[in-house]
Amino acid sequence: MLNTRLVHAAALIAVLVALVTACAAPEPARQALPPGDQAFTLAHGGAERRYILHLPRSLPAGRPAPVMIALHGGGGHAAQFQRENGLDAVAERHGFIAVYPDGSGPLAGRLLTWNAGDHCCGWARDKQVDDVGFLAALLADLGRRIRIDARRVYVTGHSNGAIMAYRFAAERADLVTAIVPVGGAMDVARFAPSRPVAVLHIHSVDDPRALYEGGLGPPFPGTQNRIQHQPAPTGVEHWAKFNGCRLPPIVRGTMQGSGRDRGQSATRLVYEGCRPDGAVEHLRLQGVGHGWPGSDARRRMQRILGPSTRLIDASEEAWAFAARHSH
Numbered sequence: 468m469l470n471t472r473l474v475h476a477a478a479l480i481a482v483l484v485a486l487v488t489a490c491a492a493p494e495p496a497r498q499a500l501p502p503g504d505q506a507f508t509l510a511h512g513g514a515e516r517r518y519i520l521h522l523p524r525s526l527p528a529g530r531p532a533p534v535m536i537a538l539h540g541g542g543g544h545a546a547q548f549q550r551e552n553g554l555d556a557v558a559e560r561h562g563f564i565a566v567y568p569d570g571s572g573p574l575a576g577r578l579l580t581w582n583a584g585d586h587c588c589g590w591a592r593d594k595q596v597d598d599v600g601f602l603a604a605l606l607a608d609l610g611r612r613i614r615i616d617a618r619r620v621y622v623t624g625h626s627n628g629a630i631m632a633y634r635f636a637a638e639r640a641d642l643v644t645a646i647v648p649v650g651g652a653m654d655v656a657r658f659a660p661s662r663p664v665a666v667l668h669i670h671s672v673d674d675p676r677a678l679y680e681g682g683l684g685p686p687f688p689g690t691q692n693r694i695q696h697q698p699a700p701t702g703v704e705h706w707a708k709f710n711g712c713r714l715p716p717i718v719r720g721t722m723q724g725s726g727r728d729r730g731q732s733a734t735r736l737v738y739e740g741c742r743p744d745g746a747v748e749h750l751r752l753q754g755v756g757h758g759w760p761g762s763d764a765r766r767r768m769q770r771i772l773g774p775s776t777r778l779i780d781a782s783e784e785a786w787a788f789a790a791r792h793s794h
Contacts, residue, residue, distance in 0.1 A: 500613055502526075504549075507612070511604045512597045517576075518568040518605055519545045521555050522613070525562040533563040533619035534609065535789065536602065538570075538628030540650075541580045541588045542687060545569045548625065552759050554782040561786055564615065568605055570627075571596050583630035584654030586695045589687070598631060599638050606642055621789035623647040623781075625759050626677055630654050633702060636664045644744075645792045647785035650677050650757050653702025663710040663745030667788040669760065669781055670699045671752035675773045688771055703749050710745025712738035719748075724778045730754045733779050744794060750784065752776065760784075 502524040508517050526532050535558070539548035545567035549555065558565040570579035572590045580589035582596045591598060602622075609615055620643050624632040629651025636646045637655050645665035652670070672679045681698035707714060716736040724731035731754035738747040752760065756773020761780030769775060 507608065509604060509608045511601045514571065514596075516569065516571070516601050516605070517545070518566055519549055520609070520612075521549070521558060521565040521567070523555070523559040523562060523564075525559055526564070527562060531614045531616035533790070534566060534606075534615050534621065535563055535786065536566045536568065536605070536620070536622045538568065538581060538622065538624030538631050539579070540625040540629075541570075541627030542578050543570075543625075543628075544576055544579050548628070551762050552625070552782055553761060553780065554623075554785075557782045557786050561790065563619075563786070563790075564609075564613070566605070566609065568602065570598070570631075581624075581627050581631035583627055583634050583651075585656050586654055586697075587630050587651075588627040588694060589692060599635055602635050603639055603642060616793075617642075618793040619644055619789075621645045621647070621785070621792075623649065623785045623789075624651065625649045626651045626757065629677075636660065636666075640664050644794050645789040647781075647788060649759060649781050649785075650674055652677065652681070652697040652699040653705065654697045658705055658709070660709060662794075663742050664706070665744065665746045665788070665792040666703065666706045666710075667748045667750065667784065668699065668703045669750045669752070669779075669784065671755035671757070671773075673752075673754055673773065674757045676757040676771075700749075703747060706745075707738040707741070707747040710738075710741045710747055712741035712745070712747050714738065716747075716749065722778055724754070724776070728776055728778045731774070731776050731778050744792065746788075746792065748788065750779065752778070 502522045505520050549567045554565050570581045572579045580591040582591040582598045622632045629648030632646045632648045633653035640660040640662045647667045649669040678696045679699050681696050716738045719735045719737040721734040734751045736749040755776045758772045758775045760776050
């Protein structure tokens, strides 16, 4: 009887040791990635999807790094958005990973869109591409390649990419801490996030493409495709109410443009009383077009997008806001 008890005790100890050892085992070693740009692909939804990863030299060694996913506008692509928005320079200064995914479309690498909501946009919406699932898979793939801080995952985007940022936050709030949509309003049929997400919305009331007050926008260049835009303030207020903020927002300052930005302004509207993890702000621009603030659109593009601006830098604003938040 004693021997039997000893055998059982020894077996139990062996199981406990195995469990403790398994729990204490270090994470699988990740391949060291050099600073700079690298492109990766992953299979999702029956298609090969692609993203560009920018690793700054300023990443703190040995610590999980924050991530900013940047979503291009409709008809754009990852490399174009990376080249034009200046986010890499911000990542180098502040030490975060910048990620630029490609949307999808019928032409390889060009004229890409995101399935961002009921009305937007193009091929991805028409084909019901699972872009929410793709962004979730991208984060999982990224986490296998490099140590990321899951408490500090941020998403920004322009136009169609802004609308996609809203959809991703609404449907996968468990994966994102803050979003900074620029020039695109929320367009979701069902709004029931699993937890608060901090939101900074940047948009011009004079945007000629993504209409600030909503309505049927002009055709995409070279096509007859038009989309029904949702009012920008409505989406912001949905998040403010969900995040426990008081309405209406208060004005926290206005910047006036000078020189080439004369006649432009940027007013910061802040919702007070929000939950600590659910701050909501709105940078409301005037006299500014649809382009990414801080980036100089070519003259021919300004005829389509409206005036560019240096009054604010949307990439700097995105990081300054996002960096204040972690789950």
